[in-house]
Amino acid sequence: MVTIKDVAREAGVSPATVSRVINGTAKVDINKKNKVFETIKQLEFKPNEVARSLIKKSSKSIGLIIPSIINPYFNQIAEDVEKTANKHNYKTILCNSNGDFNKEKAYIESLQLSNIDGFLIISENEELEKFLECVNVPVVALDRYFFKPENNALKYSIVKTDNYLGGQMAAQHLINCGCRRIAHIRGPENSVIATERVHGFQNVLNENHMDYLILASSYTFEDGLSASYRLLHEHPEIDGVFAGNDLIGISLIKAAYIENRKIPDQLQIVGYDNILFSELVTPSLTTIAQPINTMGETATELLLPQIVGSSIKNEKIILPIKLIERETTKKKTE
């Protein structure tokens, strides 16, 4: 039987490095990692056996790091992760970082001490990339990147959607519905996914030779509400809004109701995410639906094989999004 030492010798690295690669960690230089993968293939080495042979304490738990406990989008993802993990007899430990790198770090360090088996991380903090080099359990990125994906060498598996396309779809739908003065209330300035949505939106407006307004906000209801009032008071000419997420969209419905602006006759709105409440508010919110019900499941199904050592390959999975037309938009020609 081929041993871990044989692989190490052949690949010119230490046995510890091989075991790190097999356990899906980020600690290893990408060139060394590729070399180890090649050697494993060449020697027909079965990582599954190694995984079993490595004495490793397991808590049968995965850690899920989310950037908000209040936004239902993340709660719905968390529920989905938990159901999937549970099916495989894993527990889910949930940590809310509020998007703060220091909190992410503290939670990850703390859970490592308790023999956590792996992490699902929803974060855009690039500092994480370096920090995770010292983390010796598998990690899967969810919904967004905290690392720069290189061409053919992914540091981690990632499950996400195409936010640029989502921005395009939202803008195109507003134009199709007859809106002529269109605004976007964007998510946080430093967020890549928020910026991708902005770029997709801009692309469609530019191609249609239309002016547009971008309003700053964050993804919270409170900031969305304040941006919504700013929009209604300072830019009464706007007849179509792409809200950066559903919480912002719902806040705009609220503000428009209070300011007596008729939806969709005077103002049309497209949200983003398709959280449960986007359907429940009145008028119900047209939105770009993310695959909330499969995102957590897909990421968990990618992570678990890395934990037990039956998979060593990192994958990038882009899940489809779709427009759901509800009552905040309406084709004017109809």
Next chain:
Amino acid sequence: MVTIKDVAREAGVSPATVSRVINGTAKVDINKKNKVFETIKQLEFKPNEVARSLIKKSSKSIGLIIPSIINPYFNQIAEDVEKTANKHNYKTILCNSNGDFNKEKAYIESLQLSNIDGFLIISENEELEKFLECVNVPVVALDRYFFKPENNALKYSIVKTDNYLGGQMAAQHLINCGCRRIAHIRGPENSVIATERVHGFQNVLNENHMDYLILASSYTFEDGLSASYRLLHEHPEIDGVFAGNDLIGISLIKAAYIENRKIPDQLQIVGYDNILFSELVTPSLTTIAQPINTMGETATELLLPQIVGSSIKNEKIILPIKLIERETTKKKTE
């Protein structure tokens, strides 16, 4: 200086028992516990010093066990716990049990291995009481009981509200608004807090010599929706509904909208909790507001002193609730 051994000798128990009592655990028989407290007072022993003298690994983390990750009520409590814990440099580890005792047990055991410093538990599972006897960190019950509170000897601190009163307030408001055929869509059959709300509701209806209808549901949106359709189809005479929580109330607004039943003219609704979305739906939901923004803070502020050993006393804190009148109810005489 008085030592832990002096207290043990005087109280007729082992030093380990004294340390368990000081650490706020449930492992100790209530009579022994009281004896230890008396002796501590008598000898003017300062638990603070003991706490410091006990060599105990800390992860500077508290575990929060919630029964649902989807109901915004618990998310808002979790955010509040986290903010408070964070102020004191503690992390919050969130675990969703779905109300299942085996999951609660698994999470508590797992977090104990990682030197968790204490637990906040939202649960009604009575099996927890016995299980927690083997848990050697402080525990505070939140929102509901998992143990039988005895007259003057509380096993744990608890922070909750008066659900019986809440049920009374909801029923009284519907009557004040002119409703004559009133129904209650209740929470889970086996839930004490749901049953307390039912009893408060029944008390007011009985005192007013009015018939009433009770419909079974759980606290989820899906079950609430199914009960709402049952109510609208099978009991069209009902003109006022006390919904067991806001998710049920919001589901009834949705069902009434689809069935073209006018709110509040044909049907009035009172919810329970005052989650963020109760204000955002249209019509906005009249509700019995729980002190969501102080409940988590209060419980955390009770737990932390028990963790550092500066408090050994268990307290029962009943936080006030209030009626918030919105658009789903309306006084008919006005």
